[in-house]
Amino acid sequence: MTANSAILSAAELRAELAGSRPPVLLDVRWQLGGPDQRPAYEAGHLPGAVYVDLDHELAGPPGAGGRHPLPDTEAFGAVMRRAGVTSDGPVVVYDGGQGWAAARAWWLLRWTGHPDVRVLDGGLAAWVAAGGTVSADRVTSMEGDFKPTPAASGxxxxxxxxxxxxxxxxxxxxxxxxxxxxxxxxxxxxxxxxxxxxxxxxxxxxxxxxxxxxxxxxxxxxxxxxxxxxxxxxxxxxxxxxxxxxxxxxxxxxxxxxxxxxxxxxxxxxxxxxxxxxxxxxxxxx
Missing domain, CATH: 3.40.250.10 (Rhodanese-like domain)
Structure with missing residues (x-):
């Protein structure tokens, strides 16, 4: 992986969204110990972004494997396909600005074989600070075809x-x-x-x-x-x-x-x- 290929700025994202191959947007806002961030997503998100719940969709049930063990591969794939993720189409993930939750989604997608996923540097806060608009519209995505294949390394x-x-x-x-x-x-x-x-x-x-x-x-x-x-x-x-x-x-x-x-x-x-x-x-x- 080359330097900076894993992140992009709000200005770069705006340009890509206006281009011929706009990325799928995943909103992964999360806060350790709660509260649930779905209401915040519903109140305003990047236009077209789909909400993904870290605790329940990017992790398995807590237990011997830790508080956020890896999710079941098939269940994770179903979540990504529901969000519109395809096998080779670009994906951009973001959270409220801390970057931890977005990085978790980025890592899971990369580890399971997605070739083109990046994190919005600075998250939603950076998007708004750069003049980006937010929307409270309900988002319906076309079903994707991404099938996760965990790597032997990483x-x-x-x-x-x-x-x-x-x-x-x-x-x-x-x-x-x-x-x-x-x-x-x-x-x-x-x-x-x-x-x-x-x-x-x-x-x-x-x-x-x-x-x-x-x-x-x-x-x-x-x-x-x-x-x-x-x-x-x-x-x-x-x-x-x-x-x-x-x-x-x-x-x-x-x-x-x-x-x-x-x-x-x-x-x-x-x-x-x-x-x-x-x-x-x-x-x-x-």
Whole structure:
């Protein structure tokens, strides 16, 4: 993936929507812990955009695999076809501006074989700030034909994440205080996967939610340990903000794999070791 191919600006999206091959638009507004964002979508969305629910359509039921395990492949495909996604037509996803939910949809579509999906940089907020209109009209899409085919690469399980921390680079996209184990508002225990490096994804964007320039992102990741040939993995709390870090790496031209179960899966297994503090390797057994 080349730098910047994973995102586009509001101005670029406006031009593409006016072109001969406009993209399918997916509205993936979401807020951790609620409230449901469908009413916000119904009150105003990009014209023609279809709402996709992250908790129920971009994730399976919470359980041993984490708070947002991957959705059933066939169910995900049905959601995408309902939204009008085709096997080769362009897709643009957006959320309210934070970018995490949009990145989750982007990652799932890319991992399951879609060749042309991008995230609106800065989301709905950037669209409105650039003078873009919103609509409350009900959207009816033509049925798409996209059939997801999960890739053999791009996804890590718990063992793969542990191995990546030992032999490559595993980035923890959560806030630093959660990485260090100082607070843990959601999962059973605080801390991080031994060997993982703290890399909050909030530092990949500017104050308005747009990604930093590709060269700045590359410099940041190089400072965190990315070198030529480094195998990079990413995790977060439940595979949502981690997808945003995978997207940031893609903007910088760096490939990476996502541990989708992330800390919510890891911390629920009593056999998985936990590290606390700022040192990646300061482990304590659970």
């Amino acid at each position: 996804l890590l399980d718990a063992d793969g994440a542990a191995a990546r921390a030992r032999a490559g680079l595993l980035l923890d996209a959560r806030a630093g205080e959660r990485y260090r184990g100082e607070v843990e508002p959601i999962d059973p225990v605080g801390g991080h996967i031994p060997g993982a490096v703290s890399a909050p994804t909030t530092e990949n964007v500017t104050g308005d939610g747009r990604f930093r320039p590709a060269d700045e992102l590359r410099a940041r990741f190089e400072a965190l340990g990315v070198t030529e040939g480094t195998e990079v993995g990413v995790y977060c709390g439940s595979g949502v903000s981690g997808a945003h870090e995978v997207l940031a790496l893609a903007v910088a031209g760096i490939g990476s794999d996502l541990y989708a179960g992330s800390w919510s899966e890891w911390s629920s297994d009593p056999d998985c070791p936990v590290a606390t503090g700022p040192d990646p390797h300061e482990s304590r057994q659970p």
